[in-house]
Amino acid sequence: MKFPAAIFALPLIATLHAAPTTLLNVSYDVTREFYQEYNAAFTKHWDAEKKTGIQIDQSHAGSSKQARAVVDGLAADVVTMNQDSDIQLIADAGLIAKDWRSRLPDHAAPYTSIIVFLVHQGNPKGIRDWSDLAKPDTQVIIPNPKTSGNGRYSYLAAWLYAKAAGSDPQQFVTALFKNVPLLPAGGRDATTAFVQRGIGDALLTFESEALQITNTFGAGQYEIVTPTSSILAEAPVSVVDKVADKHGTREAATEYLKYLWSGEGQQLAVKHFFRPRSQALLAANTALFPKLKLATVDEAFGGWSEARKHFKDGGTFDAIYQPAKP
Amino acid sequence: MAGAISSFPTAASLNQPIRATSEPWFVKAVLIGIVFAFFTLFLFLPLVVIFQEAFANGTAVFFAAFSDEYTQHSIRLTLLTAAIAVPLNTIFGLSAAWALTRFDFRGRSLLITLIDLPLWVSPVVGGLIYVLIFGAKGWFGPWLYPDADMLAHSAIARFLDAHSFHIIFAVPGIVLATTFVTFPFIARGLIPLMQEQGTKEEEAALSLGANGWQIFWRVTLPKIKWGLLYGIILCNARAMGEFGAVSVVSGHIRGQTNTMPLQIEILYNDYNSPRSAAFALASVLSVLALITLILKTFAEWRAERQLAEAAAAFDFPVKR
Numbered sequence: 255m256k257f258p259a260a261i262f263a264l265p266l267i268a269t270l271h272a273a274p275t276t277l278l279n280v281s282y283d284v285t286r287e288f289y290q291e292y293n294a295a296f297t298k299h300w301d302a303e304k305k306t307g308i309q310i311d312q313s314h315a316g317s318s319k320q321a322r323a324v325v326d327g328l329a330a331d332v333v334t335m336n337q338d339s340d341i342q343l344i345a346d347a348g349l350i351a352k353d354w355r356s357r358l359p360d361h362a363a364p365y366t367s368i369i370v371f372l373v374h375q376g377n378p379k380g381i382r383d384w385s386d387l388a389k390p391d392t393q394v395i396i397p398n399p400k401t402s403g404n405g406r407y408s409y410l411a412a413w414l415y416a417k418a419a420g421s422d423p424q425q426f427v428t429a430l431f432k433n434v435p436l437l438p439a440g441g442r443d444a445t446t447a448f449v450q451r452g453i454g455d456a457l458l459t460f461e462s463e464a465l466q467i468t469n470t471f472g473a474g475q476y477e478i479v480t481p482t483s484s485i486l487a488e489a490p491v492s493v494v495d496k497v498a499d500k501h502g503t504r505e506a507a508t509e510y511l512k513y514l515w516s517g518e519g520q521q522l523a524v525k526h527f528f529r530p531r532s533q534a535l536l537a538a539n540t541a542l543f544p545k546l547k548l549a550t551v552d553e554a555f556g557g558w559s560e561a562r563k564h565f566k567d568g569g570t571f572d573a574i575y576q577p578a579k580p
Numbered sequence: 581m582a583g584a585i586s587s588f589p590t591a592a593s594l595n596q597p598i599r600a601t602s603e604p605w606f607v608k609a610v611l612i613g614i615v616f617a618f619f620t621l622f623l624f625l626p627l628v629v630i631f632q633e634a635f636a637n638g639t640a641v642f643f644a645a646f647s648d649e650y651t652q653h654s655i656r657l658t659l660l661t662a663a664i665a666v667p668l669n670t671i672f673g674l675s676a677a678w679a680l681t682r683f684d685f686r687g688r689s690l691l692i693t694l695i696d697l698p699l700w701v702s703p704v705v706g707g708l709i710y711v712l713i714f715g716a717k718g719w720f721g722p723w724l725y726p727d728a729d730m731l732a733h734s735a736i737a738r739f740l741d742a743h744s745f746h747i748i749f750a751v752p753g754i755v756l757a758t759t760f761v762t763f764p765f766i767a768r769g770l771i772p773l774m775q776e777q778g779t780k781e782e783e784a785a786l787s788l789g790a791n792g793w794q795i796f797w798r799v800t801l802p803k804i805k806w807g808l809l810y811g812i813i814l815c816n817a818r819a820m821g822e823f824g825a826v827s828v829v830s831g832h833i834r835g836q837t838n839t840m841p842l843q844i845e846i847l848y849n850d851y852n853s854p855r856s857a858a859f860a861l862a863s864v865l866s867v868l869a870l871i872t873l874i875l876k877t878f879a880e881w882r883a884e885r886q887l888a889e890a891a892a893a894f895d896f897p898v899k900r
Contacts, residue, residue, distance in 0.1 A: 313831055313834065326715035
């Protein structure tokens with residue numbers, strides 16, 4: 255260290271915590287409200303069981319940015335991401351064991367979501383299914399599949415729909431993306447473009463995000479269209495082995511994640527509009543989460559490493575998408 | 581001939597105010613109009629909007645925004661960061677300006693150029709370089725994130741590990757990134773001032789037997805104090821407002837590594853907190869900026885006088 259120690263002495267003191275056990279949960283953008291409530295519930299549960307006290311710190315930003323930060327040294331005890339590939343990135347860096355998917359139930363994803371369409375109140379364009387989005391004179395807002403999870407799932411769900419309908423999937427996504435006037439970089443940007451700037455007839459986004467809009471500030475202005483088929487987006491979680499072992503928090507971190515599958519955890523997921531894994535809870539909430547034909551990326555595309563080939567430079571997506579000319 | 585004679589200045593024409601330009605009045609009116617329209621649209625209106633949004637849900641909601649524990653922490657962290665970065669840059673800026681205006685050495689102009697570096701590179705790059713140096717995969721990664729082998733061999737690694745000391749995604753990284761971004765402000769303000777003032781008074785003090793320390797405190801510092809204050813104010817404003825570089829190294833841990841600008845973004849993107857909460861915090865930064873502006877204008881005015889006095893003392897006209 256070439257820097258005078260005194261410079262760091264003050265902030266060093268500021269970063270030391272007093273709590274007996276502290277977990278850092280590094281998560282993505284839209285889980286903020288969910289984990290705020292879940293952490294309170296888990297803290298209570300932990301205190302009742304172990305009587306030792308626990309503090310959960312939260313960090314939220316874009317999913318891939320967060321994964322990158324954990325690789326660069328952000329000391330997360332657990333990661334709760336929205337895509338398989340983000341946890342895989344950390345596993346590839348050697349911080350998480352290779353078998354992380356099988357250490358917890360349901361491919362280590364305690365809740366899921368699907369891609370739905372958010373349309374204006376009354377659905378003026380009569381959009382019912384994927385095929386309506388590819389019709390001429392329809393404008394669809396989809397975030398960039400190269401940089402965002404929603405965009406990737408939207409593209410893959412459209413592909414899957416066409417394949418199941420017996421038409422040429424590449425032709426179908428080409429027609430669909432002809433209707434995309436701009437590609438926002440991320441999910442929240444896309445929402446802003448649709449809601450605040452009023453661009454487009456339909457916004458493709460996660461059901462959790464769409465329900466949040468129709469149940470909060472967008473109530474009465476938008477409605478949700480659930481297509482006949484979609485991709486099941488699994489939001490995976492994992493203990494970061496290297497960090498948890500170093501902090502001596504493996505037991506707490508594992509319990510923290512396992513509790514996501516508990517009745518209380520699943521109930522909170524429903525409250526924040528994520529599809530629960532509990533079949534009973536899912537069946538009890540069909541008004542929020544209508545039934546439809548769903549496939550995971552593994553089932554439909556043989557895993558993310560195959561699916562991702564669509565989005566690499568020079569891949570299928572580059573071939574089919576031409577930015578709209580004004 | 582008559583025309584030539586009449587072009588000589590007469591007593592009457594000398595009495596008229598001297599005008600720098602000869603454009604007709606409507607050109608002037610249009611230009612001034614454009615400046616005012618631009619000023620209103622891009623500077624004044626946004627400022628009004630911030631305060632209007634901040635109080636959109638009433639004063640109760642405005643003040644409630646500050647009862648949030650994370651918001652309070654972000655304010656404390658921003659103050660702490662500025663309290664470390666600004667003095668560091670003051671010491672650096674003074675030493676740099678002193679060295680660059682009092683000594684002539686090889687590489688002097690290169691050094692002046694390098695001081696400006698943080699102004700040229702994007703703050704994002706400013707943040708990323710610290711990730712590349714102090715991150716787990718960075719140069720100092722082996723010491724800051726040691727494996728068992730490193731722990732066995734290096735006392736420094738053991739010490740840092742025992743105190744779980746990290747730089748990026750922790751407060752030291754935020755301070756470093758802020759210091760980097762605000763690095764040039766004080767030196768850049770002092771160098772032209774000290775160059776203009778020259779070294780005659782210091783030389784006189786030296787000839788009267790003052791030592792270096794006495795010269796600095798009694799001669800140089802009083803001469804440059806307003807220029808220095810101007811630099812400190814600018815440096816402080818930027819230190820509190822920096823977003824890009826801090827965002828890269830922050831790690832966004834709530835209640836630990838979010839500064840005010842980061843907290844504003846979080847509140848703005850949050851569906852569940854009222855929009856006015858983000859703007860309430862933004863209005864605090866804006867008030868800080870306005871105070872800065874007033875102080876800056878005052879310091880600037882005093883610095884200019886100081887410069888003019890220096891120029892008058894050596895009996896040559898102030899260059900404008």
